[in-house]
Amino acid sequence: MxxxxxxxxxxxxxxxxxxxPLMRFYAFPRLAKIPxxxxxxxxLEVKPATLIDYGTMKAKKxxxxxxxxxxxxxxxxxxxxxxxxxxxxxxxxxxVHVVGPDGKMVSQIPERYIxxxxxxxxxxxxxxxxxxxxxxxxxxxxxxxxxxxxxxYAYYDARSGTTSPIHYKGTKDFRGVEVYxxxxxxxxxxxxxxxxxxxxxxxxxSVRKTGTKFWYTTVRKFWIEPTTGAPVYGEExxxxxxxxxxxLEGSGQDKVTAFAGHAKIRxxxxxYTVDLVSSQRxxxxxxxxxxxxxxxxxxxxxxxxxxxxxxRSRRPGEPEEHSxxxxxxxxx
Numbered sequence: 001m002x003x004x005x006x007x008x009x010x011x012x013x014x015x016x017x018x019x020x021p022l023m024r025f026y027a028f029p030r031l032a033k034i035p036x037x038x039x040x041x042x043x044l045e046v047k048p049a050t051l052i053d054y055g056t057m058k059a060k061k062x063x064x065x066x067x068x069x070x071x072x073x074x075x076x077x078x079x080x081x082x083x084x085x086x087x088x089x090x091x092x093x094x095x096v097h098v099v100g101p102d103g104k105m106v107s108q109i110p111e112r113y114i115x116x117x118x119x120x121x122x123x124x125x126x127x128x129x130x131x132x133x134x135x136x137x138x139x140x141x142x143x144x145x146x147x148x149x150x151x152x153y154a155y156y157d158a159r160s161g162t163t164s165p166i167h168y169k170g171t172k173d174f175r176g177v178e179v180y181x182x183x184x185x186x187x188x189x190x191x192x193x194x195x196x197x198x199x200x201x202x203x204x205x206s207v208r209k210t211g212t213k214f215w216y217t218t219v220r221k222f223w224i225e226p227t228t229g230a231p232v233y234g235e236e237x238x239x240x241x242x243x244x245x246x247x248l249e250g251s252g253q254d255k256v257t258a259f260a261g262h263a264k265i266r267x268x269x270x271x272y273t274v275d276l277v278s279s280q281r282x283x284x285x286x287x288x289x290x291x292x293x294x295x296x297x298x299x300x301x302x303x304x305x306x307x308x309x310x311x312r313s314r315r316p317g318e319p320e321e322h323s324x325x326x327x328x329x330x331x332x
Contacts, residue, residue, distance in 0.1 A: 006313065009306035017299030020292045028287040032146050033117035034090045036078040040071040043269050044236075046261035051106065054199040057248055059257040065106065066099045067263055071142065074112075081114060081125045088117035091127070092142070098259075106259075108196050111158055113141055120145045120229060122156070130158045131195050139163040144229035146284060148180055159216055160189040172223065174232055175274050179223040191216045191240075212245030214258065227281045227288070232274050236263045 046065040053060050074091040081089045092113045098106040109131045114123045122128075122137040129135055139154030155166035166184035173179075191214050193204040207214075216239070223233040242248065243255040265273075 006306045006309035009302045009309065013299045013302035013306055015299075016295045016302065020296040020299065023295065024288060024292040029118060032284055032287060033088055034120075034143065035073065036075045036090050036117070037073045038071070038090075038092075039073060041269075042069045042273075043067070043266045044069070044234075044263040045266050046238075046263045049261035050257050050259065051100065052242065052256060052258045054197075054202055057242075057256060058253075059260075062101050064101050065259075065261060065263075068095075068097045068099065070095050070097075077127060081123065081127075085123060085125065087123075089123050089125075090115055090117045094142075105196075105198055107194050107198070109158070109194055113137070115140075115143070118146075130161065131192065133192070135161060137163070142231075144224050144226075144231075146227070146229050147288065148224055148226040148229045150180060153182070155184055155220075157184070157186050157218075157220075159218070160186055160191050162186070162189065166220065166222070174223050175270075177225055177232060177274060177278060179232055180226050182222045182224060184220040186216070186218050186220070188215050188217045190214065207245075207247060210245040210247040212247040213243050215241045215243055225277045225281060227284050228277055230273075230277045230280065232277050233270055234265055237261075238263060 044067040046067065047063065049062050049065040050059050051062050051065065052058070071092045071094050074093050077091040078089050081091065092115075094111040094113055095108060096111070097108040100106045111130045112127055114125050114128050115121060116123055120140050120143045122139070122141070124136050128137065135158075137156045139156040141156040141158065144153065150168050150171070152165040152167050154163050156163050164184065164186065166182045169181045169183050171178060172181050193207045193214050195204055197203065218239065219237040221235040222231050224230070225232050239260040240258040241255050242258050248254065248256060
């Protein structure tokens with residue numbers, strides 16, 4: 001019986017030991033992915049801010065601007081693209097909506113971001129756009145890959161339409177969560193005039209005809225939870241200017257600040273995001289750490305028990321379980 005039990009334990013030890021690397025290197029890359037139907041809303045505030053007055057074409061100070069950013073998964077489009085490219089794809093329809101202190105719209109820029117559900121790498125497909133203009137992204141945006149590394153990543157800046165490194169700056173503790181801090185600086189770059197402007201009569205076409213140009217620079221900061229690759233906090237020091245052209249002739253300036261300020265995620269959204277990311281982190285760790293190491297440890301325990309039972313079954317002085325005593329000779 002001991003030998004049979006030893007063989008059963010040995011079989012289970014081999015099974016769980018083999019399951020350990022399969023869970024980490026086979027199951028995890030296939031099971032860990034962004035759901036295509038995900039919806040997320042984030043609110044940032046700029047206190048104070050500088051904003052252009054289109055009536056006088058001069059910059060003015062305001063107490064607060066509110067930036068509402070929404071990411072909505074488009075399941076129908078992701079299904080269509082998945083059939084063409086043959087892999088799991090997420091399509092996010094994003095909108096950045098800026099509201100002034102009076103509650104009126106300052107600007108809004110829609111965006112469609114298409115990316116690999118597992119690696120977060122962009123998938124260049126029909127429909128990819130920023131502010132109605134087709135684009136071909138290179139580099140990540142919004143979401144870092146699972147198991148983010150301590151290194152620089154290529155990050156796509158939607159406002160300028162450029163890709164540049166976002167630099168790893170160190171590991172920090174953010175509200176009890178270990179995060180990687182990344183920072184990117186976009187130097188002054190000429191950008192397109194937004195399609196949606198708050199004043200009737202001022203359109204991208206009319207602005208371009210005056211010869212006035214939009215220029216933009218920003219410092220982007222992200223605090224990333226490395227297991228999930230999700231941002232738990234972000235800030236942006238943003239500045240836009242209008243330069244040259246006949247549109248500014250009445251202002252007596254050759255350039256004017258269109259928007260400037262330090263945007264930060266509102267505290268209530270920070271709390272919600274930290275709680276959400278912390279729960280998702282446990283699910284990822286199940287596939288990458290808890291289950292693989294647990295199966296490996298269980299396999300080692302079962303192997304040890306198997307060897308102990310095998311050794312006991314072969315202990316000197318104990319008869320074999322199947323042996324029978326030899327018959328006594330019969331004298332006739």
